[in-house]
Amino acid sequence: MLNRFPPETLRPGDVIATNDAWIGTGHLFDINVMRPVFRSDRIVGYSMSITHLPDIGGVGLSAVATDIFLEGLRLPICKLVREGEIDDFILDLFRMNSRVPDQTIGDIMANLTANEVGGRHLLEFMDEYGLDDLMPLSRVIRNQTESAMREKIRAWRDGIYVYEADLEGVDEPFTMVCTVTVAGDGVVIDFDGTSGSVPHGINVPFCFTRAMANYAIKCLTVPGIPNNEGAIAPITITAPEGCIVNTLPPSPTGGRHLVGHFVTPAVFNALAGAVPSMVQADCGMMTDFIVRGIHRNRRQFATMYSAAGGFGALQNHDGRATAPGPSNMAVVPVEVWENLTSMTIKRKNLLIDSGGPGASRGGLGQETILRNDTGNPMTIFTMSYRTEYPARGLLGGKDGRLRQNKINGETVHPKSQFTIQPGDEVSLIEAGGGGFGEPTARAHDLVLRDVRNRFVSLESAKRDYGVEIEAEGH
Numbered sequence: 001m002l003n004r005f006p007p008e009t010l011r012p013g014d015v016i017a018t019n020d021a022w023i024g025t026g027h028l029f030d031i032n033v034m035r036p037v038f039r040s041d042r043i044v045g046y047s048m049s050i051t052h053l054p055d056i057g058g059v060g061l062s063a064v065a066t067d068i069f070l071e072g073l074r075l076p077i078c079k080l081v082r083e084g085e086i087d088d089f090i091l092d093l094f095r096m097n098s099r100v101p102d103q104t105i106g107d108i109m110a111n112l113t114a115n116e117v118g119g120r121h122l123l124e125f126m127d128e129y130g131l132d133d134l135m136p137l138s139r140v141i142r143n144q145t146e147s148a149m150r151e152k153i154r155a156w157r158d159g160i161y162v163y164e165a166d167l168e169g170v171d172e173p174f175t176m177v178c179t180v181t182v183a184g185d186g187v188v189i190d191f192d193g194t195s196g197s198v199p200h201g202i203n204v205p206f207c208f209t210r211a212m213a214n215y216a217i218k219c220l221t222v223p224g225i226p227n228n229e230g231a232i233a234p235i236t237i238t239a240p241e242g243c244i245v246n247t248l249p250p251s252p253t254g255g256r257h258l259v260g261h262f263v264t265p266a267v268f269n270a271l272a273g274a275v276p277s278m279v280q281a282d283c284g285m286m287t288d289f290i291v292r293g294i295h296r297n298r299r300q301f302a303t304m305y306s307a308a309g310g311f312g313a314l315q316n317h318d319g320r321a322t323a324p325g326p327s328n329m330a331v332v333p334v335e336v337w338e339n340l341t342s343m344t345i346k347r348k349n350l351l352i353d354s355g356g357p358g359a360s361r362g363g364l365g366q367e368t369i370l371r372n373d374t375g376n377p378m379t380i381f382t383m384s385y386r387t388e389y390p391a392r393g394l395l396g397g398k399d400g401r402l403r404q405n406k407i408n409g410e411t412v413h414p415k416s417q418f419t420i421q422p423g424d425e426v427s428l429i430e431a432g433g434g435g436f437g438e439p440t441a442r443a444h445d446l447v448l449r450d451v452r453n454r455f456v457s458l459e460s461a462k463r464d465y466g467v468e469i470e471a472e473g474h
Contacts, residue, residue, distance in 0.1 A: 001032075001034050001077055004077040012036075013081060013082070013083040013084030013085075014035070014079055014081060015080045016035075016078070017078060017079075017080040017108075018032055018075055018076060018077040019032065019056070019074065021205050021253050021256075022205045022207060022249065023077075024050070026208030026257075027071070027253045027254050028068070028073070028074060029072070030051065030053070031107075031108060032048065033050070033080065033108070033115055035047050035048075035118075045122055047114075047122065048118075049111045050111075051108070051110065051111050052304075053098075053107055053108070054107070054303055055103070055104060055302040056073040056104065057097035057099070058073070059071065059072075060292060061288075061381065062417060063254060063255035063415040063416075065200075065252040065254055066199045067250045067251070068249055068251065070252065071201065071252055075090070075093075078090060080108075080112075100302045146231070148221070149222055149230065151185070153185050153217075153221060156271075156275055158182050158184070159181075159273065159274060161182070161274055162179050163176075163269040163270035164177045165266070165392075168388040169198060169259075170198065170200040170415050171200075173388070174194075174244055175195045176191070176259075176262055178190075178191055178194075178267060178269075180274075182274055185234060186234045186235070187235050188235075188238070189235065190239070191238070191243060191246070192240055194239065194243045195243065195244050196243055197243065197248070198244065201255045202244070202252075202255045202258045203244055204247055204256045204259050204263075205256065206246040208257075209239060213235070213263050213267055214232050214237070215264055215326060216263070216267035216268055216271075220271065220275060220278050244259055245259065245263065258383060258384075264326035265312075265392075268394075269392070279314075279394065280325075281313045281392065281397050281433060281435060281436045282391035282433065283309065283310070283312040283319070283324070284310040284362075284365050284430060284431030285309055285327070285391070286384075287307045287384040288304055288306055288382075288383040289370075289383075289428060291303060291304075291379070292378065292379040292380075293372075294376045295340075295342045296342040296374055297342075305332055306329040307331065307430055308324035308329065308331070308366075308430060309324070309354075309365040309432060309433065310364045310391070310431065311324075311362075312434050313356070313360035313362045313394075313433060313436035314360060315437065316360060317360055319361065319433035321355075321363045321366070321455075322350070322363070322364065323363055342373055343371060344370065345368065345371075347367070347368070348368050349366060349367055351364055351365045351366060351429070352455065353432075354430075355433055355455065356390075356391065356401075357393075357397070357442075358396070358438070358442065359436060359437030359439065359441040360397070360437055361435055362391065362393070362397070362433030363433040364433075364455055365430035365431050366430045368430075369428075370426045371424070371425045372423060373423075374422065377420065378419070378420050379417065380418050381417050381418075382412065382414055383415055384405055384414035384415065384428075386400075386403045387404065387431075388402070390434070391431055391432065391433050391434040392434050395437055396438035397434055397435030397436040398439060398464065400431055400432030401431060404427075405426070405427070405429070406429065407420060407424060409425075439466075440465060447465045447467040448461075451469055
């Protein structure tokens with residue numbers, strides 16, 4: 001953004017925006033909004049907010065587009081606000097390209113408000129502590145974070161660690177290769193050997209791949225330290241141009257997380273040989289269920305429902321049920337969803353035996369059943385993974401159960417587009433997380449607790465854990 005609008009060209013009240021997938025978050029549906037923060041006519045920092053917009057035209061948020069041009073409006077780096085005056089042309093551009101313009105413009109205005117509040121807080125902080133310049137403080141924070149990161153990495157076993165696996169694409173699997181080199185206090189992560197880009201919206205711009213890989217190392221080192229540039233200084237990440245995790249325009253990237261979310265577990269699996277006590281078994285991940293339709297009150301809507309599978313287990317820690325990873329999506333409350341869409345959520349329940357057996361058990365998946373009560377046909381997009389390749393267990397732990405998407409009881413493609421009629425039901429059957437360690441090493445009282453909670457069946461207790469439980473619960 002600053003290459004396009006250098007700091008000396010910015011004025012108080014300017015706001016810069018873009019949804020460029022390759023410099024933002026990896027797909028067009030996130031708008032990146034930046035505001036310079038002025039103090040005494042001098043820029044002392046920047047505030048930025050990112051919003052996932054409900055609709056920007058095109059085919060919609062999905063994996064079905066065959067190039068970036070089908071995915072919707074592309075906004076180059078521009079001044080959304082000039083010295084406090086909003087550029088109405090840009091807002092009109094969004095209005096003309098959105099099926100739900102009020103929702104979309106409302107989110108963009110929320111971005112502007114968030115940046116204004118962030119800038120205000122920054123200036124209040126500087127006033128409170130008598131700071132004229134943030135750079136000395138920033139330098140100390142970054143240096144301390146980098147030192148803490150390098151200290152943790154230095155304790156790892158040096159070596160070259162390789163993970164290679166076939167993972168589900170759209171028409172056919174793709175191969176992900178992740179080579180992690182640990183040397184001294186630095187880490188190099190390379191994706192050479194990974195399959196090439198595909199004509200479906202699951203390709204990943206390198207910015208997203210880099211974020212997922214950096215996140216994995218952060219989890220294994222200093223997860224409690226807030227993110228800053230010092231946290232990525234010891235990490236080098238590379239991937240061949242044109243591969244599916246370093247795709248180039250005009251590849252479609254709407255569902256970039258359907259591949260990009262596999263980057264984090266790839267790093268974890270590779271590093272199982274270096275820090276086995278720290279890594280996590282695979283997560284069941286999540287389903288993004290995108291809907292467009294007409295509410296019972298005739299209002300048009302476009303929105304997204306996320307349902308999580310089970311979290312992967314770690315040493316001495318069971319995976320949490322229905323907790324997404326590596327994403328941080330939160331479920332929409334039932335009451336909010338039903339009022340927003342006039343769909344009915346008939347049932348939500350945990351799935352017994354869905355978590356991978358292990359000394360630490362994988363988290364359970366769930367089933368969610370939604371019914372179209374709008375009185376109108378609806379367009380839905382499914383974006384799911386873990387339907388062909390389960391969440392893998394680690395160090396003797398077993399795999400979690402696979403995911404399924406169903407319409408009226410019939411299994412449907414996990415990355416496609418459908419029209420459902422009034423009264424039709426959609427079932428989202430979420431995957432379980434992988435287990436960690438040999439199941440027979442699990443404490444018997446924990447197996448008994450799982451059976452009583454209906455997390456594990458009597459059959460699984462005997463078959464997978466070697467624990468036979470009598471009717472009285474012994």
